Amino acid sequence: MLLCRISRGKLLTYNIFHRMFENLSDKLERSFKLLKGQGRITEINIAETLKEVRRALLDADVNYKIAKSFTDTVKDKAMGQDVLKAVRPDQMIVKLVHDELVELMGSSSEKINLKGNPAIVLVSGLQGSGKTTFSGKLAGLLKKKKGKNPLLVACDIYRPAAIEQLKVIGEQISVPVYTEEDNQDPVKIAKAAVKHAKKHGYDALVVDTAGRLAIDETMMKEISAIKEVLNPQETLFVVDSMTGQDAVNTAKEFNERLDFEGVVLTKLDGDTRGGAALSIREVVHKPIKFISAGEKLDALDVFYPDRMADRILGMGDVVSLVEKAQEQYDEVEARKLKKKIAKDQFNFNDFVTQIQQIKKMGNVKELASMIPGAGKALKNMDIDDDAFKGIESIIQSMTPEEREYPNVINGSRRKRIANGSGTTIQEVNSLIKQFTETKKMMKMVSNKKNMARMMGRNGILG
Numbered sequence: 482m483l484l485c486r487i488s489r490g491k492l493l494t495y496n497i498f499h500r501m502f503e504n505l506s507d508k509l510e511r512s513f514k515l516l517k518g519q520g521r522i523t524e525i526n527i528a529e530t531l532k533e534v535r536r537a538l539l540d541a542d543v544n545y546k547i548a549k550s551f552t553d554t555v556k557d558k559a560m561g562q563d564v565l566k567a568v569r570p571d572q573m574i575v576k577l578v579h580d581e582l583v584e585l586m587g588s589s590s591e592k593i594n595l596k597g598n599p600a601i602v603l604v605s606g607l608q609g610s611g612k613t614t615f616s617g618k619l620a621g622l623l624k625k626k627k628g629k630n631p632l633l634v635a636c637d638i639y640r641p642a643a644i645e646q647l648k649v650i651g652e653q654i655s656v657p658v659y660t661e662e663d664n665q666d667p668v669k670i671a672k673a674a675v676k677h678a679k680k681h682g683y684d685a686l687v688v689d690t691a692g693r694l695a696i697d698e699t700m701m702k703e704i705s706a707i708k709e710v711l712n713p714q715e716t717l718f719v720v721d722s723m724t725g726q727d728a729v730n731t732a733k734e735f736n737e738r739l740d741f742e743g744v745v746l747t748k749l750d751g752d753t754r755g756g757a758a759l760s761i762r763e764v765v766h767k768p769i770k771f772i773s774a775g776e777k778l779d780a781l782d783v784f785y786p787d788r789m790a791d792r793i794l795g796m797g798d799v800v801s802l803v804e805k806a807q808e809q810y811d812e813v814e815a816r817k818l819k820k821k822i823a824k825d826q827f828n829f830n831d832f833v834t835q836i837q838q839i840k841k842m843g844n845v846k847e848l849a850s851m852i853p854g855a856g857k858a859l860k861n862m863d864i865d866d867d868a869f870k871g872i873e874s875i876i877q878s879m880t881p882e883e884r885e886y887p888n889v890i891n892g893s894r895r896k897r898i899a900n901g902s903g904t905t906i907q908e909v910n911s912l913i914k915q916f917t918e919t920k921k922m923m924k925m926v927s928n929k930k931n932m933a934r935m936m937g938r939n940g941i942l943g
Contacts, residue, residue: 538552543756544756590785602717605704607731617647620654630683630685631686634660672710699737718739718744721747722758732767746771746772748773748919827923828884829916878897
């Protein structure tokens with residue numbers, strides 16, 4: 482992980498807190514504090530704690546019956562076991578709530594079925610839920626991570642902007658879009674798209690369908706007819722997570738007609754309380770397969786109930802963070818960098834390269850809840866995706882010689898760099914100081930003997 486001190490003295494990691502579940506996390510944490518200092522779990526103190534847990538879930542727009550069933554289960558498990566002496570009662574409740582959250586959201590992730598040739602994914606949902614954007618994101622994911630040759634299919638004939646939007650998205654991710662703009666029969670368009678795919682070697686179809694502002698019979702008959710003619714491997718229901726319990730009710734109605742295979746939660750970067758994520762599987766008995774945040778076409782993730790539970794309880798999500806880092810990992814470049822560090826040749830060009838690797842990992846706001854403890858520490862800080870600009874501007878104002886050999890940067894050069902980057906000499910000095918400290922630490926970590934001595938001095942070993 483690279484930590485950078487940006488201009489104006491703010492400490493930046495590549496992560497800030499994700500807004501989803503922020504209120505729920507805070508309220509759950511306060512409820513757990515009721516058990517701190519207690520020697521054991523009793524009927525009285527557990528009842529008070531779980532009353533606050535239930536209230537927190539209801540405030541997050543979780544269905545009342547689900548919230549009550551959830552806390553009843555936690556209580557039964559808490560009273561039915563002895564608390565280990567090494568574990569405090571509040572720690573035990575956190576563990577039980579975590580495990581029950583995982584169970585509520587589906588226990589484990591569910592893979593998308595791509596066995597057909599072509600594999601067909603039918604995308605359904607209400608208008609404004611983010612269907613078209615998700616269709617593009619999914620096609621991009623199938624191409625980049627699944628090695629597929631996908632084709633997007635435009636079956637929303639009622640909203641001309643939807644077809645144009647899909648074309649724009651397709652162009653951005655280099656995935657073709659099948660359209661018949663003069664055809665007003667989405668069933669025939671879908672059928673023709675399959676023939677087109679087989680003829681031209683596309684092995685995956687992502688079919689974007691029409692939505693309505695509300696559920697109506699015409700809409701349901703149409704999407705049912707499309708499903709019948711396509712016989713897709715996957716029918717996914719896309720739902721706007723900001724609509725809370727309305728999302729759950731809509732999912733139930735769609736499932737009764739379509740019997741879909743999975744749910745996609747969109748707009749997780751908005752002002753959502755999280756109730757849909759916590760309730761939807763329990764109501765429709767279908768897994769959440771993907772979560773989507775933001776308009777960027779790589780902002781799509783597989784849904785992992787255990788990782789989401791970690792985020793809700795402020796435990797971070799290091800696994801997802803590592804996975805995102807691995808996507809940008811270049812083994813050859815890493816070996817070169819390791820040699821440069823060992824020879825004390827790490828320079829500002831390498832420093833900028835590391836910043837660029839971090840930026841490729843995605844929107845810093847979407848990575849927010851992945852670092853344990855970082856969310857609470859940074860949630861009130863005003864940090865955006867342009868936070869690295871000050872650093873990059875300073876480095877870009879250096880000459881090639883200065884970037885390659887930082888030791889040549891004297892007082893007059895620092896003044897010129899500050900003028901060229903629109904910053905102050907103090908900010909330039911701060912960056913150079915941080916760079917020097919980073920370089921020393923990297924050198925130390927790369928040397929196993931030095932690392933062992935350092936750990937020994939700090940009492941970590943022996």
